[in-house]
Amino acid sequence: MPIRALGRRHRKRIAQHLLSLPERDRYLRFGYAARDEQIQKYVDTLNFSRDEVLGIFNRKLQLIAVAHLAYEPTPQIKGRAAMAEFGVSVQSTARGRGYGRRLFERAALHARNRGIDTLFIHALSENGPMLAIARKAGAKVERDGSESEAWLRLPPDSVSSHVDEAIERHMAEADFQLKRHLRNFNAFIDGVAEVKTKLGKNSGKSAKQ
Numbered sequence: 001m002p003i004r005a006l007g008r009r010h011r012k013r014i015a016q017h018l019l020s021l022p023e024r025d026r027y028l029r030f031g032y033a034a035r036d037e038q039i040q041k042y043v044d045t046l047n048f049s050r051d052e053v054l055g056i057f058n059r060k061l062q063l064i065a066v067a068h069l070a071y072e073p074t075p076q077i078k079g080r081a082a083m084a085e086f087g088v089s090v091q092s093t094a095r096g097r098g099y100g101r102r103l104f105e106r107a108a109l110h111a112r113n114r115g116i117d118t119l120f121i122h123a124l125s126e127n128g129p130m131l132a133i134a135r136k137a138g139a140k141v142e143r144d145g146s147e148s149e150a151w152l153r154l155p156p157d158s159v160s161s162h163v164d165e166a167i168e169r170h171m172a173e174a175d176f177q178l179k180r181h182l183r184n185f186n187a188f189i190d191g192v193a194e195v196k197t198k199l200g201k202n203s204g205k206s207a208k209q
């Protein structure tokens with residue numbers, strides 16, 4: 001499933017995805033059991049001009065995973081490495097398929113191409129899957145009781161890292177458009193079938209009259 005960059009027009013779908021998360025997942029994602037109003041506020045204040053929001057759509061074009069790469073407001077603190085923070089959620093029925101890891105890798109690539117040298121993840125220490133993703137990518141994980149912080153140093157950007165990102169972006173757009181056409185085509189076929197059924201019923205009735 002290709003990863004797509006999300007924009008302002010996706011706010012509603014991002015909210016739907018996050019609001020569908022059960023209490024425990026909200027706790028793991030935000031660090032507290034976020035209420036609906038808090039989630040809505042988070043979505044309403046997402047800064048698409050500054051940050052990168054990534055998503056994965058299934059075949060029915062439902063948003064099943066969302067990642068947020070938050071850049072610190074510019075200018076960054078002098079003398080400190082340029083940093084971005086990563087947060088992610090995958091719909092429970094779509095877990096264990098590598099989507100979380102792929103979103104992380106894509107966010108790291110995006111950050112790297114924007115001159116960021118450290119990716120930061122704040123997670124609860126009990127969050128095995130998130131910490132597994134970070135560790136596997138080579139992040140340094142520091143545990144402080146119930147909370148953990150992971151730091152991933154990113155290599156400098158290169159021509160190939162920019163090409164990789166451009167290709168992924170292009171593939172994701174093509175995939176989304178294909179899914180959209182397929183959905184419209186299926187709706188058209190369903191419509192034709194419905195009309196045929198109705199016509200069949202009507203001709204049956206008139207044959208009896």
Ligand SMILES: CC(C)(COP(=O)(O)OP(=O)(O)OC[C@H]1O[C@@H](n2cnc3c(N)ncnc32)[C@H](O)[C@@H]1OP(=O)(O)O)[C@@H](O)C(=O)NCCC(=O)NCCS
Pocket residue numbers: 025026028029030086087088089090091094095096097098099100101102122123127128129130132133136
């Ligand atoms: C964290 C989350 C995004 C992972 O999504 P996912 O698509 O299932 O993740 P992936 O399939 O890419 O990988 C999960 C990894 O965790 C591992 N894992 C699963 N359960 C685990 C556990 N209890 N302890 C340790 N590792 C675990 C898997 O084996 C896999 O590692 P692998 O690729 O080496 O096999 C998802 O669980 C989620 O949305 N959780 C709720 C929100 C959240 O916790 N967000 C992160 C905080 S920012």
